[in-house]
Amino acid sequence: KAGVTQTPRYLIKTRGQQVTLSCSPISGHRSVSWYQQTPGQGLQFLFEYFSETQRNKGNFPGRFSGRQFSNSRSEMNVSTLELGDSALYLCASSKPTATNEKLFFGSGTQLSVL
Amino acid sequence: SQQGEEDPQALSIQEGENATMNCSYKTSINNLQWYRQNSGRGLVHLILIRSNEREKHSGRLRVTLDTSKKSSSLLITASRAADTASYFCATDALNQAGTALIFGKGTTLSVSS
Numbered sequence: 107k108a109g110v111t112q113t114p115r116y117l118i119k120t121r122g123q124q125v126t127l128s129c130s131p132i133s134g135h136r137s138v139s140w141y142q143q144t145p146g147q148g149l150q151f152l153f154e155y156f157s158e159t160q161r162n163k164g165n166f167p168g169r170f171s172g173r174q175f176s177n178s179r180s181e182m183n184v185s186t187l188e189l190g191d192s193a194l195y196l197c198a199s200s201k202p203t204a205t206n207e208k209l210f211f212g213s214g215t216q217l218s219v220l
Numbered sequence: 221s222q223q224g225e226e227d228p229q230a231l232s233i234q235e236g237e238n239a240t241m242n243c244s245y246k247t248s249i250n251n252l253q254w255y256r257q258n259s260g261r262g263l264v265h266l267i268l269i270r271s272n273e274r275e276k277h278s279g280r281l282r283v284t285l286d287t288s289k290k291s292s293s294l295l296i297t298a299s300r301a302a303d304t305a306s307y308f309c310a311t312d313a314l315n316q317a318g319t320a321l322i323f324g325k326g327t328t329l330s331v332s333s
Contacts, residue, residue: 110262137319149263149308149323162320196262200319208253209319211262 110212118218124185127215131178131199138180143194192219226327239296241327243309253310254294299331
């Protein structure tokens, strides 16, 4: 069974640009969550999607958005990039209908904003 | 603010020794989980303990949970060099739907041979 796949693995952007990150969950998993990891703030929850609907949202500005498609694949978008958006962005999926269960993480997308 | 806080921030031990990491959290939870992360990679789930459980074992891992003190500990017995990684505790929020976990800043474990 294939794991959670995130693309691209590395990304370099400049301030003011926008970026789209992609995540394909494990087959059959309908919940997809996104996390930002930085050395200073650690792992912070961005948002969670379940059956194409945003179910939970973390404390991030509106520049951070996401969506989920009918095949459960998810994308997150960051507009007007700032230097502080440089981070490892991790996607995780979990089983259908399960709440508060374990997450399966992808390898992440390392975003560098110059 | 982050709910889980691990202690110590860093731990260095020799192969064969035991490693103990502690986690504290702030609010009521449904369950607490521990994850491992190898440098720059995704997290791997290790163990989940529910709020009505006090101790759980999985191979060389032993997790305890004290809801009255809002704390948990992870014990890795007979450590190996391959256990070198960062370890994070993660909590949910009581009665919250979905899987929005709050992670601590982690303990970096270094096991030397």
